[in-house]
Amino acid sequence: MAPSQAYPRGTVKRIVKAHTKRPLSKNADIMIFLDYTLFMQDLIREASIRSKQSGEKGISATAIKKVRETSLRKFKG
Template identity: 50%
Template sequence: MARLYSRTTVKKIVKAHNPRSSLSKNVDVMIYLDYLLFLQRLAREADAELLQTKGTMLQAHHLQKVVEQTLQQFRG
């Protein structure tokens, strides 16, 4: 199975944002899992928006309505 992301690249990006912080050994895995949870919640919220508007196919405007709310839930 191909790797989904480069561990060293993710660590370098995180370290560039906050060079003084010490990173745990598996910080890249935690970031990736948080990303997957974000995508899952975004899809769930967009699906709920689709059902609320009585649509039949998920479209970009359904995602645009819920993306800000979902982003705010993941900040912290």
């Protein structure tokens, strides 16, 4: 049986409600998930570029740590 959704919507809503203590609109969890996906894509892309520049074969934790702040600033909102 194939899953009908990409992530557990109820879990995302529960986590956000617990942190904000505010109600969410109907599709807010979808927007949160998409923003998270774009953030991860940007983080991996930037870390990959950093790794190649420093001559590493793959993406390392060090490369991710170096680009983390830049990626977080882009998605601060």
